Amino acid sequence: MEILQNILLAPFTTIAVGGPAKYFSRARTAAELVDLFGWARSKGENVFVLGGGSNVLVSDAGFDGLVVKIEISGINFDVVGDTVLVTAGAGVDWDGFVRECVDRDLAGVECLSGIPGNVGGTPVQNVGAYGQEVSETIVRVRCFDRAAGTIVELSNDECGFEYRKSIFNTSERERYVVLWVVFRLVPGGQPKIVYKDLQQRFSGGAPSLREARETVIAIRREKSMVIDPTDPNSRSAGSFFKNPIVSTSVADSIAEELKLDSIPQFAAGDDDVKIPAAWLIEQAGFRKGFILGNAGISTNHSLAIINRGSATSAEIVALKDLTQKSVLDKFGIRLQPEPIFIGF
Numbered sequence: 001m002e003i004l005q006n007i008l009l010a011p012f013t014t015i016a017v018g019g020p021a022k023y024f025s026r027a028r029t030a031a032e033l034v035d036l037f038g039w040a041r042s043k044g045e046n047v048f049v050l051g052g053g054s055n056v057l058v059s060d061a062g063f064d065g066l067v068v069k070i071e072i073s074g075i076n077f078d079v080v081g082d083t084v085l086v087t088a089g090a091g092v093d094w095d096g097f098v099r100e101c102v103d104r105d106l107a108g109v110e111c112l113s114g115i116p117g118n119v120g121g122t123p124v125q126n127v128g129a130y131g132q133e134v135s136e137t138i139v140r141v142r143c144f145d146r147a148a149g150t151i152v153e154l155s156n157d158e159c160g161f162e163y164r165k166s167i168f169n170t171s172e173r174e175r176y177v178v179l180w181v182v183f184r185l186v187p188g189g190q191p192k193i194v195y196k197d198l199q200q201r202f203s204g205g206a207p208s209l210r211e212a213r214e215t216v217i218a219i220r221r222e223k224s225m226v227i228d229p230t231d232p233n234s235r236s237a238g239s240f241f242k243n244p245i246v247s248t249s250v251a252d253s254i255a256e257e258l259k260l261d262s263i264p265q266f267a268a269g270d271d272d273v274k275i276p277a278a279w280l281i282e283q284a285g286f287r288k289g290f291i292l293g294n295a296g297i298s299t300n301h302s303l304a305i306i307n308r309g310s311a312t313s314a315e316i317v318a319l320k321d322l323t324q325k326s327v328l329d330k331f332g333i334r335l336q337p338e339p340i341f342i343g344f
């Protein structure tokens with residue numbers, strides 16, 4: 001168990017901002033993880049669990065405790081009836097995992113191609129894109145229970161998945177460390193083509209899983225939503241805000257105020273709709289390419305706040321506050337950030 005001191009966290013995050021961790025270590029096995037939690041307890045240090053760093057914003061002051069980077073590797077494929085159970089370590093690169101599944105002609109995660117981060121981060125906010133979410137295929141999640149000090153298995157139901165939510169980022173936040181995730185995929189299955197952007201690209205045709213994956217990545221690349229060191233617009237934490245869910249009457253009154261027949265929206269349950277946060281931000285006066293100091297809005301996607309090169313975390317927060325306040329003042333809707341804030 002190697003514990004390093006005063007390690008800058010910015011290089012471990014995709015938005016590349018943030019100060020140092022007082023202590024930093026890596027867990028390659030469940031046993032190493034348990035040891036690290038024991039060490040932190042004996043020293044009275046807080047622990048933060050880091051995956052691929054694609055959904056976090058670290059403060060300039062950093063984290064006053066132990067940051068444990070999860071690096072549990074390995075993927076196993078087990079044929080069960082006419083499905084395949086795929087068990088992946090929390091430290092496996094997510095897009096590498098999706099590629100491997102698509103290469104084996106296993107359907108269920110193809111629309112989640114190109115999303116950065118690791119397997120262990122996906123149940124946390126029920127990662128989703130282009131009409132697919134991991135909650136559709138996760139069977140169970142094996143975790144270390146920090147409160148009880150034991151290894152437990154949680155079923156899909158017990159994870160409490162909703163839009164960008166699970167018990168891991170709500171009621172049981174920071175209680176469980178994900179070690180392994182088990183997915184049920186379908187050999188030879190059809191790709192899920194329900195999202196408008198995807199339907200338009202295939203214009204009614206029936207693409208293969210590989211074609212669906214390649215198309216998703218191409219669309220994401222146009223929006224700088226894949227990590228590409230040569231694309232400064234991808235120095236982000238992805239979408240900075242969740243799409244707010246409001247009642248249809250709120251959506252109707254916004255349309256009325258703007259003198260529009262209707263506003264962009266997706267059904268989200270009985271009498272609720274989801275409004276694209278990107279649309280609200282644009283209507284509040286923030287165009288793609290907007291700049292505030294060293295922070296900015298991606299020129300390819302108005303929902304991505306980017307580090308323009310040497311931004312501090314405070315500059316990212318200043319732009320987040322400004323957009324949040326402007327949307328609140330104009331529409332009465334408080335946008336909720338998607339990334340997890342560390343050390344604030």
Ligand SMILES: Cc1cc2nc3c(=O)[nH]c(=O)nc-3n(C[C@H](O)[C@H](O)[C@H](O)COP(=O)(O)OP(=O)(O)OC[C@H]3O[C@@H](n4cnc5c(N)ncnc54)[C@H](O)[C@@H]3O)c2cc1C
Nearest residue numbers: 051052053054055117118120121127128129177178237238
């Ligand atoms: C360019 C870009 C595009 C993106 N596109 C999408 C998208 O289309 N859809 C989407 O849903 N998200 C998207 N994201 C957000 C992000 O990629 C996902 O949320 C991803 O699953 C986060 O995983 P991670 O390993 O990077 O987690 P981290 O960023 O390291 O951590 C995020 C949170 O999860 C916790 N966590 C991480 N690993 C574990 C673990 N093993 N056990 C317990 N807790 C853990 C952390 O403590 C933290 O609270 C995007 C991000 C970027 C930068």
